[in-house]
Amino acid sequence: MVIVIGTGAGGAIIAMKLAKANIPVTIIERGPYMHSKDAYGTYDMKYYDKRFENENSLDLLKTTCVGGSTIVAAGNGVRVLEDEFREELGIDLSKEYETIEELTGIHQMDDEHIGEGTQKFLDAARECGFDVIRMPKFIRDEDCKPCGKCSFGCPRNAKWSGKDFIDIAIENGAELIENAEVQKILTEDKKVSAVEYVQDGETKTIKTDLVILAAGAIDSAVILQKTGTDAGNKLFFDPFVSVGGYLKDINYNTEVQMNGLAVGKEYILAPHFSSFIAKYIKESNPDVEDKDILSIMVKVQDDMVGSVDIDGNVKKFNTIDDIRRLAQGAAAAGSILEKAGVDATTMTSTVFRGAHPGGTAAIGEVVDKNLKTQIDGLYVGDASVIPVSPGKPPILLILALAERLANHLIEEVF
The missing domain is CATH 3.30.410 (Cholesterol Oxidase; domain 2)
Known part of the structure; x- marks a missing residue:
């Protein structure tokens, strides 16, 4: 069984693709499942702002719910760092970008x-x-009635979000565990053996030998450090x-x-x-x-x-x-x-x-080109792996990298 931690852009598409390939998948999400119109209430920027060095520091915007920050994104679908990945890392994402643009319906309104x-x-x-x-937007014109609330969670559900892919994953047999916070990934002999999480105040463990960590750049960095991986330095x-x-x-x-x-x-x-x-x-x-x-x-x-330490302190x-x-x-x-x-x-x-935190588990530093860590069976599939700041909305890049990872797992691992 594969465990996917997180339901943002990366976790959502990986869970969907693995489930559609008839691979048993369990998805663990720290936040709740809800209608997109209610997602505004899951912004946790104040929670993270308390972790900055002083009260006058910066706000960092992100949400905790099924769909992650995609559910409150403005729906912007632009290609970023395509040339840099190809020329500097030898990773050609052109096919993945085309696939993602078709899946999410990218177009100019x-x-x-x-x-x-x-x-x-x-x-x-x-x-x-x-x-x-x-x-370029992943908003369905026919469903969209302009209201200015794109970043609050669409009241008409006219925008693609990771929740859409999670729904498909569940339809294809995946199990979703919501309101559950992963504490650590357990290992034996540098191999994944189980995932430990807390739900309703109770600590639970699921055995597995393959984990896709896609909890977002902040939380993924914390979990990686608790697993013995040197992450969060950028x-x-x-x-x-x-x-x-x-x-x-x-x-x-x-x-x-x-x-x-x-x-x-x-x-x-x-x-x-x-x-x-x-x-x-x-x-x-x-x-x-x-x-x-x-x-x-x-x-x-x-x-x-900047950095994220093992206690989740953000600098x-x-x-x-x-x-x-x-x-x-x-x-x-x-x-x-x-x-x-x-x-x-x-x-x-x-x-x-x-917004859009990333880079805490960069390709070439914490993960390899297939997004695998030094621990057998542990992969990272979110913005953590992006090695440089994109300066533009990174959702399509995260989706493209996760699409590539899912294909690698289906073709090479299973």
């Missing part, structure tokens, strides 16, 4: 799903000299800020979020509503409402200066280059917003935040 705020972003960014496209989390200002009755807050993309030299820009912008502007303009805000997310690659430091990239992106965002009609005197920015 139709005109009816491009609102006024998004169109102003696209036009203004183009005028500012950027190469601009509609963001950490990326794609830092971002949102820059915005006043544009009366633009109503961007009810549009499909991040439905456009402009790529700078060291940053990317996408329209993204943040309620913090209105809150900040209200201090001097009390009549401003959420519907009057047009804002842009600035996301950059970071320098992977993350901002380098000078991290700040420089964000400043350049924020300046570009301001220029686009002004050209789009935003009142420049009202422009402000959110605090420096992070």
Whole structure:
């Protein structure tokens, strides 16, 4: 029997593919199974924020539920690091990317799903000299009624998430154990022998000789260290800020979020509503409402200066280059917003935040090219294995790597 730990992008597709290949699979998930509209309540950023070195440090956004952070993702499906993986690691993911794009229905949304705020972003960014496209999405146009709640969990379930693949895995015989926190992976003679987890206050053990660890870059690093693997010495989390200002009755807050993309030299820009912008502007303009805000997310690659220790303490430091990239992106965002009609005197920015943690069990350092650790029978299938910060949404890359791992296991191990 195979045990898959975690139900985010990586764990979900591996569980589905193994189950469809008639391989017995048990899935262990720390969070609950729920409708996507309720997923917002499973954000655990405050839990992790308590583990930072001081109270003024960064927020790290992630959720704990079946589907992981895919369930609150904005639905962005972009290829990342494809050339780097092929040229530097000898890993060609082109076929896997094609498979994933078909499985998740990646496409640019139709005109009816491009609102006024998004169109102003696209036009203004183009005028500012950027190469601009509609963001590739894994959102079903026919099911989507724009409401601006993409990152809260879709109320109409119009977006692909890892939960979709978990449902298919269960239909094909996989067992799901929810609300269960894995404590450690037990080994004998450097081989996997069992998984120990806690559910409802009771410690339980399942015997197995093959585990796919896909609990997310933070939790996977902790579990690996408890298993005797040297992980967690590096950490990326794609830092971002949102820059915005006043544009009366633009109503961007009810549009499909991040439905456009402009790529700078060291940053990317996408329209993204943040309620913090209105809150900040209200201090001097009390009549401003959420519907009057047009804002842009600035996301950059970071320098992977961070760590996760065996107790789950997260340390993350901002380098000078991290700040420089964000400043350049924020300046570009301001220029686009002004050209789009935003009142420049009202422009402000959110605090420096992070999402998409990864890199804690990198290929070439903790796992090999087949994502296998030094322990026989233990593989890693999440963002932990990505060796450099992508600076863009990594969901497709995680899915492609997990697709490759699943195929390897089916063809070479079973």
